[in-house]
Amino acid sequence: MSAPSASKSYPGQVSEGLRRWRKGKSALVTFLCCICAVIVVTPLALVFGYLVFKGAGSLNWDFFTKLPAPVGEVGGGIVHAIVGSMILVTLAALIGVPVGVLGALYLTEYSGPRFASCVRLGADILNGVPSIVWGIVAYAILVLPHGSPFSVGHFSAIAGAIALAFIMIPLILRTTEEVLLLVPNGYREAALALGIARWKISARIVAKTALRGILTGVLLAVARVAGETAPLLFTALGNSGWSQSLKEPIAALPLQIFTYAISPYDDWHRQAWAAALVLLLFVLGLNVSLRFFTRERVSAQPKADSDKPTAADAVVATVATRGAAVQVQ
Amino acid sequence: MNDQPAALPETSVKATLPASAYMNSPDRGAPPPAASQPKPAIDARNVNIFYGQKHAVIDVTLGIPTKSVTAIIGPSGCGKSTFLRCLNRLHELIPGSRMNGTILLNGDDLYAPTVDPTVVRRxxxxxxxxxxPFPTMSIADNVTVGLRLNGVRDRAFLRERTEDALRKAALWDEVKNDLGKPGISLSGGQQQRLCIARAVAVQPEVLLMDEPTSALDPIATVKVEELMNELKRNFTIVIVTHSMQQATRVADQTAFFYLGRLVEYAPTRELFNNPKQKQTEAYITGRFG
Amino acid sequence: MTTAVLDAPAASAAQSVAARMKPVSRSADTLFRWLCLGMAVGVLALVVLVGWQLWSGAQSAIHKFGVGFLTRSAWDPVQGEFGALPFIYGTLVSSLLGLAIATPLAVGTAIFLTELAPNWLRQPIAFLTEMLAAIPSVILGLWAIFIMLPLLPRYLFPFLKKTLGFLPLFQGPTYSAYSMIAAAIIIAIMILPIITSVSREILRSVPDLQREAAYGLGATRWEVTRIAVLSYAKKGIFGAMILGLGRALGETMAVTMVIGNTPKIAASLFQPGYTLASVIANEFAEATTDDYRNALIAVGLVLFGVTVVINLLARLLLKFGNTQTGAVH
Incomplete structure (x- = not known):
């Protein structure tokens, strides 16, 4: 290309210098963008690296099986917080999953387009609500004495679980809706033509076809609320020991990390790192394994169109951006 | 309409209609379909279908003889698919669709106000x-899904129906050892025959086919066409096809739709060899469509 | 039975099939439909519930303090003085600064991922940015307290003072690492993933035809990106920024852990501050008087209102940004 330009000039020809400058600029921008990408992924590496570095040494049998030692003493564990988190997340899922999944089924299987977009807008608004605000709402309903007919009157596991459920509902609704929309209409028509009742088509054919995607969405939502701290601060409150009932304050892993992190005790800091490592391994582990699990299944399917976004892609994108990426397509 | 969803063709002869009822509208001048098929399985009278403002099917009167293959041909957008779908009320899924007229299935009005579309579709x-085929289900489960989700639990019976339906769909010998494999692991032609088996398993009176071979290769197409010849011993078949050759190969009588109207309806040989209408002639000689 | 069915004509098989099917029942269908509808309506009800709970909870504070609540800068619960201005200021400054840090990095990464990076690198990096979004806020806060904060007064603050010290923003004492800048950095890390992934979606939605046309004119890679892609995706990327801003405003835990939690308005970014979300997180559980709690709920109402508006704005930008550029002549 450069050889003829040296021998003969023609209209519209660009000079060698300009061409080189343009190429150089392009290379520079490529380099800068590459640096950006490196900077963006660095925090993940740093956080993960430090957690392993500072937390792994404290992971031992006691840590997973014992209650905290009295303030000032060294040792003890956080079994109550791990169990507490499990209880809170399970309760939240028990409330959030049916609402989210059935609501999404209504949108894709029954609703008209206007109502559907109305609910979708509502869910998107809810997805944008800061998680701390959900804490206030759960507090007003369940903690504040006489706040509502359902009020427990004090901090409780129920209030914490409800706050987490509020976060899960719009998230699960949106991800489930996404995957239900990916179920081809041909299946619905084929089932209808067999004289199968609509509700059975929804539950046993459409939802079942999308089951993997729905489950992925649910588990990603679980991973997200498992790490939520803000909505638990004044609902579940935290607890330094076991709680006897769901109407009592309950410990949770993120709350424990927060309490330990801002405390003045070195041993608590050490445990905060360890607890954070446990939580991060759970959250990232769930994210990573869901990713790889769904990928593998998709590629194993015959005739899968690799260009088309898979159900898993849709779900991950929706969760990662809390419903926002959906409008982009 | 009685409560039993699938009234039998044999037992509902009581509603035998006068011959004129299933004849084409006289102004079209078409003769009644083959005289050897006296019993109309489907009797559509003055059917109009609208999608919002669009008048998709205009005043169609058509009698479909029992246990035969009836083809509906016409250029795309002529309303043939819409008409087919109104025979099992599947067009109702499209928002804004309306239908008026009467459609009798072996004497029962499919659009009577008390009739549940689900019953029609059974x-x-x-x-x-x-x-x-449903991607989450095995071959056997695909065949029996219409029975299982309609409350049939008896395993032995389901096995019988699986074999019977797969035999009727000429698929049994190919899959009898793989019944537990996923339905979508089959080839395209086999999948379509599996879908036929699935539809056959619930023993419908009428089998509608909406361009069933347009996505298949020629060999698979031949198999499905042969199958139709077998199936018409037990079922009344209505097929929409864009291929006139296919109509001549499989259909006993053929209806030609154009711009939402039924232009001509006659025994297949007659329609193709000796069309009565100018439009039909133009279409079958390839001058439009 | 077997022989009977196989030998018998289809008619009797049909009879036995029909007889074995359950009669069609509308009630199950109706029940399921209403159940699903209830759940979908529940999502809308949740929107109303949040708004109403915050509104009614904030009523007395609104009555007592009026508009002055938003404009007064004194926050002294003991004296019964409640002015939310320091929190509004802190939230805005930390979020905007975080956005300013995150946007170039995120857009650069998005460009790298869609236009410049070799194919094998795209998926892994996109995956890592999504994993960054999965890190729970409290863990990032823990990491920030113990790893990031000690580095700031040693390296970053002197550097900023030296280079940008002529601005009032970068003057004053730098002894405390708990500062607006620390909060902004943390916020930047937290909103990087969403801006990256939404920008990436936007860039990916630019038709390849555009790129090919520019390449056909002999443009370099960067010129193609700038002319054909970025000019096309401008609005969408702005939408992604606004979405990131919405997320930034509501970030709670990590910000609370590093911002210093001082309800003062200071010109210097080296000084600690306070945000709407972190004052709720810190003080809500201890708000003993009704006035105090209602004032905090009013803070929550402000936070809720602002995030809803911002999210709706982002939604509009993403939606219309795309359809308008999509219809470009």
């Missing part, structure tokens, strides 16, 4: 353009 099965 009696009128359908096979679609694109094969669509």
């Amino acid at each position: 009696r009128v099965g359908m096979v679609f353009q694109k094969s669509n």
Whole structure:
């Protein structure tokens, strides 16, 4: 290309210098963008690296099986917080999953387009609500004495679980809706033509076809609320020991990390790192394994169109951006 | 309409109609379909279908003889698919669709106000353009899904129906050792025959086929066409096809739709060899469409 | 039975099939439909519930303090003085600064991922940015307290003072690492993933035809990106920024852990501050008087209102940004 330009000039020809400058600029921008990408992924590496570095040494049998030692003493564990988190997340899922999944089924299987977009807008608004605000709402309903007919009157596991459920509902609704929309209409028509009742088509054919995607969405939502701290601060409150009932304050892993992190005790800091490592391994582990699990299944399917976004892609994108990426397509 | 969803063709002869009822509208001048088929399975009278403002099917009167293959041909957008879908009330899924007129299935009004569309669809099965076996189900489960989700639990009976339906769909010998494999692991032609087996398993009175071979290769197409010849011993078949050759190969009588109207309806040989209408002639000689 | 069915004509098989099917029942269908509808309506009800709970909870504070609540800068619960201005200021400054840090990095990464990076690198990096979004806020806060904060007064603050010290923003004492800048950095890390992934979606939605046309004119890679892609995706990327801003405003835990939690308005970014979300997180559980709690709920109402508006704005930008550029002549 450069050889003829040296021998003969023609209209519209660009000079060698300009061409080189343009190429150089392009290379520079490529380099800068590459640096950006490196900077963006660095925090993940740093956080993960430090957690392993500072937390792994404290992971031992006691840590997973014992209650905290009295303030000032060294040792003890956080079994109550791990169990507490499990209880809170399970309760939240028990409330959030049916609402989210059935609501999404209504949108894709029954609703008209206007109502559907109305609910979708509502869910998107809810997805944008800061998680701390959900804490206030759960507090007003369940903690504040006489706040509502359902009020427990004090901090409780129920209030914490409800706050987490509020976060899960719009998230699960949106991800489930996404995957239900990916179920081809041909299946619905084929089932209808067999004289199968609509509700059975929804539950046993459409939802079942999308089951993997729905489950992925649910588990990603679980991973997200498992790490939520803000909505638990004044609902579940935290607890330094076991709680006897769901109407009592309950410990949770993120709350424990927060309490330990801002405390003045070195041993608590050490445990905060360890607890954070446990939580991060759970959250990232769930994210990573869901990713790889769904990928593998998709590629194993015959005739899968690799260009088309898979159900898993849709779900991950929706969760990662809390419903926002959906409008982009 | 009685409570039993699938009234039998044999037992509902009581509603035998006068011959004129299933004849084409006299102004079209078409003769009644083959005289050897006296019993109309489907009797559509003055059917109009609208999608919002669009008048998709205009005043169609058509009698479909029992246990035969009836083809509906016409250029795309002529309303043939819409008409087919109104025979099992599947067009109702499209928002804004309206229908007026009468359609009798072996004497029962499919659009009577008390009739649940689900009941209609149990009696009128359908096979679609694109094969669509349920991806989460095995071959056997695909065949029996219409029974299982309609409350049939008896395992032995389900096994019988599986074999019977797969035999009727000429698929049994190919899959009898793989019944537990996923339905979508089959080839395209096999998948379509699996869909036919699925529709056949619930023993409908009528089997609708919406361009069932348009996504298949020629060999698979031949198999499905042969199958139709077998199936018509037990079922009344209505097929929409864009291929006139296919109509001549499989259909006993053929209806030609154009711009939402039924232009001509006659025994297939007659329609293709000796069309009465100018439009029909133009279409079959390839001058439009 | 077997022989009977196989030998018998189809008619009797049909009879036995029909007889074995359950009669069609509308009630199950109706029940399921209403159940699903209830759940979908529940999502809308949740929107109303949040708004109403915050509104009614904030009523007395609104009555007592009026508009002055938003404009007064004194926050002294003991004296019964409640002015939310320091929190509004802190939230805005930390979020905007975080956005300013995150946007170039995120857009650069998005460009790298869609236009410049070799194919094998795209998926892994996109995956890592999504994993960054999965890190729970409290863990990032823990990491920030113990790893990031000690580095700031040693390296970053002197550097900023030296280079940008002529601005009032970068003057004053730098002894405390708990500062607006620390909060902004943390916020930047937290909103990087969403801006990256939404920008990436936007860039990916630019038709390849555009790129090919520019390449056909002999443009370099960067010129193609700038002319054909970025000019096309401008609005969408702005939408992604606004979405990131919405997320930034509501970030709670990590910000609370590093911002210093001082309800003062200071010109210097080296000084600690306070945000709407972190004052709720810190003080809500201890708000003993009704006035105090209602004032905090009013803070929550402000936070809720602002995030809803911002999210709706982002939604509009993403939606219309795309359809308008999509219809470009």
